[in-house]
Amino acid sequence: MSTTLQNDLFIKAALSQQVERPPVWMMRQAGRFMPEYWEIKNKYSFLEMCKTPEIAADVTMLPVDLLGIDAAILFSDILVTGEAMGGDLSFEQGVGPRFANPVRTWKDAENLSVDCLDKLQYVADAIRVIQQRLDGRIPLIGFAGAPFTILSYLVEGGSSRDFKLTKLMLNNEPELVHLILQKIADLTIAYLNMQIDAGVNAVQLFDSWANALSWNDYHTFSHKYNKYILANLKRTVPVISFAKGASVFxxxxxxxxxxxxxxxxxxxxxxxxxxxxxxxxxxxNLDPFIMYADKPVIKAKIHELFERMRGENGFICNLGHGIMPDMPFDHVKYAVEVIREFRY
Incomplete structure (x- = not known):
């Protein structure tokens, strides 16, 4: 795959090959910190943006054209799998994602559909449009949410600070949890393989809320299913595993x-x-909050990380989590420039 790319730094680093500098992309790089994003967002709902291939491609291309990053990531959302399975998903301004029909009983879980890949066809369509636009400039990353993270949204009915309902189900009804997780995992395998078939150059599994789990619960309710997913992917492209909590796990x-x-x-x-x-x-693993700091601080923190990693093959520069909506665009752009100018 890398031979057809004009810039294959990301693929080489993902495969632990030698590169002249660390490649960079940033989680949530096509997001609300960009005025150009809002020009599109003010015309459409978030789900309309995700489900309209041309619009998803427009948003995916923003950081490619405006930031000069080394990899694009598909504009979508981790919760589209939960919606395809039967979740009544909406995004409320200032609130975030909501499932109007949370999954809390055996009947709710049994009603979740796994044979629903056709409902996600718009993602494959978007990938093809994006790859036409990229025209081999840089790789495209596809992604999915990990089962535990999707489960937490389905059970809580949206975002949560303490995951109380999720943890109550983990402790009191573990078999119910396993039923839901297995269904999500089976769909996730089909979904990521569909993205690979559609032409992404890498995939990332997002376990955004893994850090809510204890060590033992992580093994039982997260790792078990992530391992199952990775074992059943078409390993023709690099696979990235992300967890908030990776420092521990x-x-x-x-x-x-x-x-x-x-x-x-x-x-x-x-x-x-x-x-x-x-x-x-x-x-x-840059702290995202560095992006609020003065530019000399941003440069110093990036160089500090790069000097620490000097001589190591297999290093992709990214934030430890996503860009926040109010981060100054010119600070993010400056960070990418600092990274691109660095040489080992």
Whole structure:
């Protein structure tokens, strides 16, 4: 795949090959911190943007054209799988995602559909449009939400600070939880393989709320299903495993055999890298809040990370989590420029 790309730094780093500088992309790089995003968002609902291939392509291309990053990521949302399974999904301004029909009983769980890949066809259509627009400039990353993270939204009915309902179900009705997780995992395998068939150059599994789990619960309710997903993917493109909590769970995540582990900012990235099997790359792990800081601080923090990782193959620069909506665009752009100018 990398031979057809004009810029294949990201693919090379994901496969732990030597590169002249760390490649960079940023989670939520096509988002609300861009005025150009709002020009589109003010005309359409969030789900309309996701489900209209041409609009999804427009948004995906914004950071490609405006930031000059080394990889694009499909504009979509992790919760589209939950919606396809039967969730009544909406996005409310200032509130976030909502499922009007939360999953809390055996009947709710049994009603969740797995044979619903056709409802996600718009994602494959968007991938094809985006790849036409990219025309081999840089790789395109596809993605899906990990089962535990999707389950938490389905059970809570939206975002949660404490995951009280989810944890209550984990503790009191673990078999019900396993039923839901297995269904999500089966759909996620089909969904990611569909994205690979449609032409993405890499995929990332987002376990955004893994850090809500204890060590034992992470093994039982997250890792087990993530490992199952990765074991059943068409491994023709690099696979990235992201967890908020990777600073703690990275040694367990490695058992799933991803090509890359994406690490939050609570760990020393080199220590994590050295603890992983040889040839497994790392992604991260700048604290996103650096992007609010003065530009000399941004540059110093990036160089500090890069000097720490000097001599290590298999390093993709990213944030430990996503860009926040109020981060100054010119600070993010400056960070990318600093990264692109760096040389080992």
């Amino acid at each position: 990275a040694p367990v995540m490695a058992e799933s055999n991803p090509d890359v582990i994406s690490v939050d900012w609570n760990a020393d990235l080199l220590n994590i890298k050295k603890s992983l099997p040889a040839g497994m790359a790392v992604q991260g």
